[in-house]
Amino acid sequence: MTEKAVNTKKGSNFATGFKSFMNFCRKNPTFTIGFVFMLVIAFIAVFAKQLAPNDPYLNTPKIMLMKPFFDSQYPLGTDTLGRCLLSRMMYGLNISFTVGVTAVVLAVALGILIGIISGMDYPGPFDTLLMRVVDVQMGFPFIVLVIIFVSLLGSSVPALIGVLALSFWAPYARNVRGSVMIEKNMDYISAARLMGAGNGRIAVRYLGRNVVPGVLPMVPMDLSAAIVLESLLSYMGLGVQPPEISLGNIMGDGKNYIATHWWITAMAGIVIVLVAIALTLIGDALHKQFDPKLRN
Amino acid sequence: MEQTNHDILLEVKDLRTYFHMPDGVTIKAVDGVNFTLKKGRVLGIIGESGSGKSVTSRAIMQIVDRPGKIETGEIYFKGENLLDKSEKEMASLRGSQISLIFQDPNTSFNPYMTIGDQLRQAYRVHRRSAGKEECEEAVRDALKLVGISNWEEVCKCYPCQYSAGFRQRIFIAMAMIFKPDLLIADEPTTSLGITIQAEIIQALSDIKDQVGNSVIIITHDFGVVAQFADDIFVMYAGRCVEYSPKRDLLVAPRHPYTVGLLRSVPLLEVRKTRRLKSIPGFPPDMAHPPEGCPFAVRCEWAQEKCFREQPELVQISEDRLVACHYPLMDYETAQDTRLD
Amino acid sequence: MSEPILKVVNLKKHYPIRKGMFNKQVATRYVVDGVDIEIMPGETVALVGESGCGKSVLLRVLLGIEDATEGEIYYYGKNTKEMSKQESRRIRKKVQMIFQDAASALHPRFTVMESLSEPLLLGGMKNKREIEKRVCETLEKVGMDASYRFRSPGSLSGGQRQRVLIARSLVERPELILADEPISALDVSLQAQVLNLLMDLQDEYKLAMLFVAHDLAVVRQIANYIMIVYAGHILEAAPSSEIYSNAHHPYTQVLLESAPSISRGVRNEDFHLNLKVGDAPDPANPPSGCVFHTRCVYADERCRTEVPEKREISPGHYACCHKAKTAKEFAQEGCADGKGGCVKS
Incomplete structure (x- = not known):
């Protein structure tokens, strides 16, 4: 530590964060490409209705199956019922994003929660039980899970979110449990207990902070x-049932015409x-950043 | 200090080893080290963590890991420059003529092989065609050297069946299997308890008496070098600050850093003054070493010149070298050590 | 004020070793086996022993991180077993711990400020400004600039981290500090700094301290009373000056003689390791009789069979040895088994 470093005043958190983020972008051009692209896509998805x-x-049967780049009003052409493909794709992105993001957020939350409980309980009965559930979950074929779910709840957007969340939480739980098991033996956890911190505080304030960066990538x-x-x-x-639009639906609609009007399926x-x-x-870059073994 | 002297086993001249980090920073871990080691002598290299003492030993063996690189220097071993040798030639030297013992006896063995197999394997590295009997004999001799008499039994066991101290002993046996002329011990006792530490030092000095090899012992513990070494070499921030026969250095250190270190070591025999005199501040950041003497900011005797100019290692008496503009010519340790 | 802050009577901590499907207890590890300690206000007691002798477990039991198998712990004359929740909370504030490894004892993602304010928050202090003031004060007390409070442990050096750790144990203004090898992970020059700091703080706050160490030289600077621990037992306990001048237990004598030392190096003396080569006993399988007999060069039949009683050599000086006598007297008597397990120099 040089004396200079000692004297640096603490800048605002946001400014230093932004600066280091920009630095990170400069070092990882692939990340930047992916990130900017995702920003654009996310913007379109969020503001689909306005854009x-x-x-x-x-339905405009008169103009059905119009080729793309022919009409300025329908830049990407129309589908079998003469609906504007560009608009449909935007709406589809909206739904796909809603489903994907909600499902993953739920999965991460569930995984972290179960992982922390399990890891703190190790080697107790809770942990054994929860880990068996994780084993079953990870060994269970995805499609079968979907069919069971759909036949029980019918296919709707919430059901889709549920089924996706259920199929993604298990690895998070594993990962979090692993790091909790390491962290909980560290002296700082003992120190926290000595100060009188309860299990809840330790889980949220101490362990929570440490496991999140591990699962972020x-x-x-x-x-x-x-x-x-x-x-x-x-x-x-x-999945999503018509008339709701998702990118998958658009492809599904187009598949009957794929020989003659391939672009409907292809564009989606x-x-x-x-x-x-x-x-x-993005994920790759985060992996490299957070995994010390790959950083070198 | 002539090269032609037959007594000299190892001579290191102006050794520099830098680490070029991926983020563009260069860490000068070893920045100009000179020393000579005579046959049959024990050299103690003492320094704090980050002073470059381990890197020095690795540079001699030429096993500096990337991104480290030996920049300049000459390392004469028996009159030949090791840095001119090819990797193949170096490999044939390692283990047979120069051996290295590490700090952690837990990770230095393969846990799935018996001790006997590992020792035999170590022997076959350089004697590929060795017969069974020859191997056995070498293994037996090596284990006896470190005071293990029930060698047959030990050979059949796995490393995990023994304690850390015993494993370190076996590791020394493995390093000594070819009776190399130079044994480098990198913090061989740091992770061990006091009585075990004493046992290991005892074993090292017994070996030295029997084989007559030279030893370089690297440590941060003044007690260990005081007990075992003939000459002491003090490192600070990648440079040698003082090099001298043991007794002279301990009784009358000349470099302010050595003085500071000796002052801050608590003694077993006497209670020093109520407060130890510690060195203020922290060691410099090796990525941005200061311009002048690296110790100047922590030195109570520093003068204006010290912040400007880096001192060279100069001879101050027949066998003593000090890198200081103003060496403390009449300091004696005794003046800081008194009973309450 | 003659009541001890901490009094420990015959404390034992045994761990069961379980095996098999039904977790049947197959053996017991006797990690701490009958320890008595007494610490008066403002006094420093040192526990000295090699790694694996049970010192760290003892500290954990004293702090209540683990429960004792047997024995009593009294803080301020109150038995911990009979304390109410509130009382043990209050005690907790008065008794703090300094950990050995500063790198793992500080949360890597907490700033220094967060680490230091945590005990205050948990202790019920609400006012943010007051907390900040206390943190800054304490940081300055341990010789660090208050601006360090925004740093994270990763950007501090080892010595600085240890200071933060000491600061954390001080923010609540404790009266007793349990220090688990607080300086052994540091470099020589920093060891002295931190040792001095501890002594300064002790003078300032009239702290009592239980100082765990493996090195008798370090302890000499700081302790009033020294206890030698081996395999979960206290082999010798005496006021500091007695230990160094008049040790009566062969193990203490070995510790004093075998530690590599500068002065002996100066005198070019070889050192005599008066100890049978081997290891400390396995806590799952302790030897019969005296725990030290497997390595003691003076051990005889009686030592192998009979557990030695605590003997008072002089007021406050106890040794657990059938033959307790000074090193000189031991040397005159010679080794027990004629040929001697004495290791030559």
């Missing part, structure tokens, strides 16, 4: 997986792939 040029539900990857899975389910008819597919790639780039 969409046409009503995506409006997993989030973008899972988000991309959630969006892809949502589209897959909707494509198969198990490309968007999904791009989103997945962008999220993977």
Whole structure:
């Protein structure tokens, strides 16, 4: 430690945070590309209703199956019922994002909660029980889970969110439990107990802060997986039901015309792939940043 | 200090080892180290953590890990410059002529192999065609050297069946299996208890008496070097600050840093003054070493010149070298040690 | 004011070793086995022993992190077993701990300010400004600038972290500090700094201290009373000056003689390790009789079978040895088994 470093005054938290973020972006161009792309996509998804040029539900049979880039009013063409594809994709993004983000947030929250409880309880009965549940969950085939869920609850957006959250929480619980088991033997936890901190405070204030950075890099990857899975389910008819629009639905609608009007399916597919790639780039960079073994 | 002197086993000249970190910072871990080691002598390198003492030993063995790099220097071992040697030639020297003992006896063994197998394997590294009997003999001799008489039994056991102290003993046996001329011990006793520590030092000095090898012992514990070493070499911030025969250094240190260190060591025999005189401040950041003498900011005798110019290691008497502009020529340790 | 702050009577901590499907207890590890301690206000008692002798477990039991198997702990004359929740809360404020490893005893993501204000918050202090004031004061007391409160432990050096740790134990203005090897992880020059700091603080706040160490040299600077621990037992306990001049237990004598020392180095003396080569006994399988007999060069039949009683050598000086006598007398008598397990120099 040089004396200079000692004397630096504490700047505002936000400013230093922003500065180090910019630094991080400069060092990881792939992250920056992915991040900027996702910002744009997220903006479109959030403001789909304001941005969409046409009503995506409006059937206009006269102009059905219009090619893209031909008409300025329908820049990406129309589908079999003559609905504006661009507007539909925007709305679809909105739903796909809502489903994906909510599901992953739920999964992370559930995973962290269970992981902390389990890790703190180790080697108690709670831990044994919860970890068996995790084992079952991780060994259970996803599609079967979906079919059970859909047949029980019917396919709706909340059901879709639930099923995705359920299929993503287990790795988080594992990961968090692992780090809690290491952290809870550290002296600072003993010190906290000596000061009179209870289990709740230790879980939230001490352990919570430490485990979140560990799971953060997993989030973008899972988000991309959630969006892809949502589209897959909707494509198969198990997910979002028409007239609600999702990227998977658009692809599903287009599949009957794929030989002659391939772009309907392709455009939605490309968007999904791009989103997945962008999220993977972000996740990769976060992995490198947070995993000391890869940092080198 | 001539090179031609046959007594000299190892001579290190102006050794510099830098670590080029990925973020563009260069850490000068070892920044100009010179010393000579005569045959059959024990050299103690003492310094605090981060002073570059371990890197020095690794540089001699040429096992500095990336991003570390030996920048300049000459290391003469038996008159040959080790830095000119190829990796293959170095490999044949390691273990057979120069050996290294690490600090942590827990991680230095393969836990899944018996001790006998590991020792035999160590022997076969340089004697690939050695027969079974030859191996056994070498293993037996090595274990006997460190005072293990029930060697047959020990050979059949796994490392985890023994305590840390015993494992360190076995590790020394492994390092000594070819009776190398130079044994480098990097903090060999740091993680051990006091009685075990004493046992290990005892074992090292017994070995030295029997084999007649030279030893470099690296430690932060003045007690260990005082007990075991013939010459002491004090490192601070990657440089040698004082080099001298043991007794002279302990009784009448010349460099302010050595003085400070000796003052701050509590003694077993007497209670020093109510408060130990400690060195104020903290060691410098090696990524941005200060311009002048690296110790100047913590030195109570520092003058204006010390902040400007880096002192060279100069000879102040027949066998003593000090890197200080104003060495303390009439300081004696006794003046800081008195009974209450 | 002659009541001890901390009094420990015959404290034991045994861990069961369980195996098999039904967790049957197959053996017991006797980690702490009958320890008595008494600490008066303002006094420093040192526990000295090698690693694995049970010192750290003892501290954990004293602090209530783990329960004692047997024995009583009294704080201010009150038995911990009979304390109400409120009382033990109050005691907790008065008794603080300094951990050995500052790197793991500070939350890596807490700023210094957060780490130091935590005990105050949990102690019921609400006023933010008051907390901040107290934290700054305490930081300055341990020789650190108040601006350090915004730093995180990762950006501090080892010596600074240890200071923060000491500051944390001081924010509540305790009367007794239990220090678990507080300086052994530090560099030599910093050890002296921290040791001096502890002594200054002790003078200022009239702190009592239980100082755990493995090194008799360090302890000499700070302790009034020294207890030598081996395999969960206290082998010798005496006022500081007695230990160094008049040790009566062979183990204490070994510790004094075998520690590498500068003065002996200056005199070019070899050191005699008056000890059978080996290890401290396995706590799961303690030797019969005296715990030290497996390594003691003077041990005879009686030591192997009969547990030695605590003997008073002089007022306040106790040794647990059948043969307790000074090193000189031991040397004259020679080793028990004729040929001698004495290791030559």
